Amino acid sequence: IACLVIYLFAEFDDAANLLAANPDATTISIDEPEIPKNQHGRLQEPRREEDDELLGTDDSDKTELLAGQKKSAPFWTFDYYQTFFDVDTYQVLDRIKGSVFPVPGKNFVRLYIRSNPDLYGPFWICATLVFTIAVSGNLSNFFIHLGKPTYHYVPQFRKVSIAATAIYAYAWLVPLALWGFLMWRNSKVMNIVSYSFLEIVCVYGYSLFVYIPTAILWIIPQKVVRWVLMIFSLCLSGSVLVMTFWPAVRDDNRRIALATVGTIVLFHALLAVGCL
Incomplete structure (x- = not known):
């Protein structure tokens, strides 16, 4: 056990020396999964309107999708026809x-x-x-x-x-x-x-x-x-x-x-x- 403790302290000293030599180095927590750097950029980059237009995911398409879900009631029910006056x-x-x-x-x-x-x-x-x-x-x-x-x-x-x-x-x-x-x-x-x-x-x-x-x-x-x-x-x-x-x-x-x-x-x- 004493040898294991000495080994862990030695590893900690080596890591401290590396950080002192390179303060800008990236550290990774063992409690979190490793995420590539380019993925961080993609997560933080806001979507552009041009991309929405090319992909057809603008607000009108989203509204159309919601409207289609709203009109999913059976056609023989009053709720189905009520949606056309909504x-x-x-x-x-x-x-x-x-x-x-x-x-x-x-x-x-x-x-x-x-x-x-x-x-x-x-x-x-x-x-x-x-x-x-x-x-x-x-x-x-x-x-x-x-x-x-x-x-x-x-x-x-x-x-x-x-x-x-x-x-x-x-x-x-x-x-x-x-x-x-x-x-x-x-x-x-x-x-x-x-x-x-x-x-x-x-x-x-x-x-x-x-x-x-x-x-x-x-x-x-x-x-x-x-x-x-x-x-x-x-x-x-x-x-x-x-x-x-x-x-x-x-x-x-x-x-x-x-x-x-x-x-x-x-x-x-x-x-x-x-x-x-």
Whole structure:
């Protein structure tokens, strides 16, 4: 035992002499596992935003992953559909702003919707548009015939049912047909971008918001003013649809891609003219 103690003290003296000769030497505790020097650097080095973009691990992807986990409830339960109305005021306002002021070169789905497609905005936008068209149509008709002694005002409630049928059918059936077409073309051409049905519904719903202030201004009993407002609104909302769905079909056959975008704009124009 005495020899062992003497040996340990000798080792301790040698270590003390080495540290005195080289104060910058690295010491390793026997209680901790040895970690290479380059690994220390990697642990302390903060991640750069460029790396997140290259790896696809930005905040939108993380939000999308969390949204996918949130929508994992069975589709026959109330909780499953409740998630599509789980948006706050700032998200809805941001998406409305993106639909009214489209940014050239920016995809509306990628920029505003991909993390959490909702039905709250599209539902209430369509409902508000139906009510606005019905009220403005009745008021416009009243102002046009105002002052005529033979005119007797009669509310036209049928405009509510006609507007509701046209708008909700457009906001649901056209996205359904477009979603089916994109899925079919994706099976033919593998590099076609495919959106989910709810994402397409969300795009169409928010693209209709610009018609709400336009419908209010349709009270002005001047055909020329109404046509100018309609064309202006059509260009704004139509540009959102074109910039969203053109990247999805541009790698397809050229004629098919142009025909698809042309059909999207045509149906959008028919709705605007029908509302007028």
